[in-house]
Amino acid sequence: xxxxxxxxxxxxxxxxxxxxxxxxxxxxxxxxxxxxxxxxxxxxxxxxxxxxxxxxxxxxxxxxxxxxxxxxxxxxxxxxxxxxxxxxxxxxxxxxxxxxxxxxxxxxxxxxxxxxxxxxxxxxxxxxxxxxxxxxxxxxxxxxxxxxxxxxxxxxxxxxxxxxxxxxxxxxxxxxxxxxxxxxxxxxxxxxxxxxxxxxxxxxxxxxxxxxxxxxxxxxxxxxxxxxxxxxxxxxxxxxxxxxxxxxxxxxxxxxxxxxxxxxxxxxxxxxxxxxxxxxxxxxxxxxxxxxxxxxxxxxxxxxxxxxxxxxxxxxxxxxxxxxxxxxxxxxxxxxxxxxxxxxxxxxxxxxxxxxxxxxxxxxxxxxxxxxxxxxxxxxxxxxxxxxxxxxxxxxxxxxxxxxxxxxxxxxxxxxxxxxxxxxxxxxxxxxxxxxxxxxxxxxxxxxxxxxxxxxxxxxxxxxxxxxxxxxxxxxxxxxxxxxxxxxxxxxxxx
Numbered sequence: 053x054x055x056x057x058x059x060x061x062x063x064x065x066x067x068x069x070x071x072x073x074x075x076x077x078x079x080x081x082x083x084x085x086x087x088x089x090x091x092x093x094x095x096x097x098x099x100x101x102x103x104x105x106x107x108x109x110x111x112x113x114x115x116x117x118x119x120x121x122x123x124x125x126x127x128x129x130x131x132x133x134x135x136x137x138x139x140x141x142x143x144x145x146x147x148x149x150x151x152x153x154x155x156x157x158x159x160x161x162x163x164x165x166x167x168x169x170x171x172x173x174x175x176x177x178x179x180x181x182x183x184x185x186x187x188x189x190x191x192x193x194x195x196x197x198x199x200x201x202x203x204x205x206x207x208x209x210x211x212x213x214x215x216x217x218x219x220x221x222x223x224x225x226x227x228x229x230x231x232x233x234x235x236x237x238x239x240x241x242x243x244x245x246x247x248x249x250x251x252x253x254x255x256x257x258x259x260x261x262x263x264x265x266x267x268x269x270x271x272x273x274x275x276x277x278x279x280x281x282x283x284x285x286x287x288x289x290x291x292x293x294x295x296x297x298x299x300x301x302x303x304x305x306x307x308x309x310x311x312x313x314x315x316x317x318x319x320x321x322x323x324x325x326x327x328x329x330x331x332x333x334x335x336x337x338x339x340x341x342x343x344x345x346x347x348x349x350x351x352x353x354x355x356x357x358x359x360x361x362x363x364x365x366x367x368x369x370x371x372x373x374x375x376x377x378x379x380x381x382x383x384x385x386x387x388x389x390x391x392x393x394x395x396x397x398x399x400x401x402x403x404x405x406x407x408x409x410x411x412x413x414x415x416x417x418x419x420x421x422x423x424x425x426x427x428x429x430x431x432x433x434x435x436x437x438x439x440x441x442x443x444x445x446x447x448x449x450x451x452x453x454x455x456x457x458x459x460x461x462x463x464x465x466x467x468x469x470x471x472x473x474x475x476x477x478x479x480x481x482x483x484x485x486x487x488x489x490x491x492x493x494x495x496x497x498x499x500x501x502x503x504x505x506x507x508x509x510x511x512x513x514x515x516x517x518x519x520x521x522x523x524x525x526x527x528x529x530x531x532x533x534x535x536x537x538x539x540x541x542x543x544x545x546x547x
Contacts, residue, residue: 083276083403084376085332086172087319088395090138090280091312092131092184092209092287094338094370097354098309102371104352106306110317111373114336118375119384119421123488125391126340127436129360129367131209132186134339134392135282137436139167139187139198141396141414145438145520148535153186154212155234160188161198162536166408168396169199172278175405180268182261183282184209191242191543193536200280204240204264207545210254210284210291212236217289217471237547247547255291257284258308262315266322273326276403281319282339283312288346289471304471305349320375330378333402337372337392345474347467357494362459363437363444364494365452374421381423389429389449390417391436411531433509435516441523446513447488451502453509454484457524485509 100108101115102122127137131152133144139161140147147165161167169179180202181195188194189207196203213236214229235248246253265281285291285308292299292307296314300306316336323332342351344359344366353359353366360367372390374380393414400407401416419427429449437445445454460476468474485499485506499506516522521529538544 082331083175083177084379085277085279085323085328086177086399086403087279087323087332087334088138088168088281089316089319089334089336090135090183090282091336091338092283092285093340093343093351093360094286095342095351095353095359096356096366096369096371098286098342098351099313099371101373103354104309106300106302106309108309108313110313110320111336114316114320114334114373114375115383117377117382118334118373118380119386119423121372121374121386121390121420123387123389123492124337124370124372125368125389125434125436126338126370127368127391127393128438129340129362130439131184131287131339135186136161138339138392138395139169140165141168141393141408141412143393143413143436143438143520145441145529146411146413146531147533149187150438150440153188153208155189155208157188158538159535160190160193160538162534163192163197164410165198165533166410167198168399169195169278169280171199171396171400171405171408172276172403173199173201175403176276177403178268178272178275178277179280180265180277181205181280181282182264182268183257183280184284184287185282188536190538190545192538194239194242194545196241202241202264202268205238205261205282206249206257206284207237207239209287210236210249210257211288213249215251235547237545242545244545244547251289251291254284254289255293255297257291258311258315259293259295262318265315265319269319269322269326269328273328278399279319281315283315285312286351288343288349290349303348305351309351330376333374333376333380333399335372335374335395338370341367341369343473344462345467345476346471347469347474349471350467355493358459358461361439362461363439363454363457364459365488365492368436369492380421384423386420386423388420388427389431389434389447390420391431391434393436394430410533433512433516435513435520438520441521443513443517443520443522443524446509446516448509448512450487450489451505451509452486452488452494453499453506453513454481454486455513455524456480456482 136149238246296311356366357364415430519531
């Protein structure tokens, strides 16, 4: 039944926000709290409300009490770039953050960029981040320098350590650490609280993030707050706490999804306990699609094509749920296009904050969020599909045009086992047009049937290249801003 429902939701037409309960029209009596839960490497079909078979009762409840966004996209199918877009309201290409920053990175989010946390602080909000940061790990780039009052978590991805399962069977410790990564640190603010996180300690990350999030809600119940929970999981290597390890009976991936669902339930329970349900917008989404090369340790994009690292829908479309009792209609599904870059401008309007002085790319999706009759996507073009500086695709509300580019694929072969990845091969797609309304799986090129659409999207892409550049055509963009860079006198994180 869930698979059938997923297929139906993917094929519904434009301007269709369907609600079983009408939203309340009265404005909130106090500035709304904002909670963003951001899951790493979550596939479109990994949770119950989007057709997944792993039990997710708390997310199921969240969907019943809120709205599913079935066409919700990230800016990039890779960690750091995706997070930069969420927190700044900009295409990652604009703010100079690409790919996934590693322990040797000398760059991070620029001081001049305005983050969602800084936006909220400008109107008196308390702010916190509990989880993976991944926008620069040296002090000048850390969350406390970008608007967050509190931060506890990892500076980058949990596989950026010398104990990766792919190397577990090598005979010596030196070989197992041959990737050259330093020990993985855990930070509280700018203080290293654990200089070498072990697997046992990774297993407690979801639990610890959740405990800190709940405590933050309780501590700030009497003032407006912004809470950002960017979970380390379900990124490999997979770890679940003792309460969830083996609980699913279906392997490590299902265990960690169930623990993420538990975490959502704990945060929702804290909001209810503190009398904040009707004063809080909760948004659940992810940074990119499943890392398919890891096979049984990866999730599923369902009917969508490919996964993490690609500009196909399996890499960039995320299962997204919004909940705000009395404001967001309960049991609703929005099939209009929206994106993580829209979160910042939407929140700005909700809380009465001024937009950043620098140009942003996101747009207010409040009419979609609140189920207004006839509401449509505010985007005429969403050119989020940059990878490695290449403009690989553009789309409007219905059509998506791919430009010729290479991409990594398993080519129909199974992924890896026991936490080790299977090798990708390289494939090439030519100029191809897909009707995402009829074919969200991007299986049928309809360029020949819609030459006028191809021409229109090519014109829009040409304008985008002038603004943001395109490595495929060796052009630079006038609107690209530099990332922050570590200077010779800047403090280094040492652990």
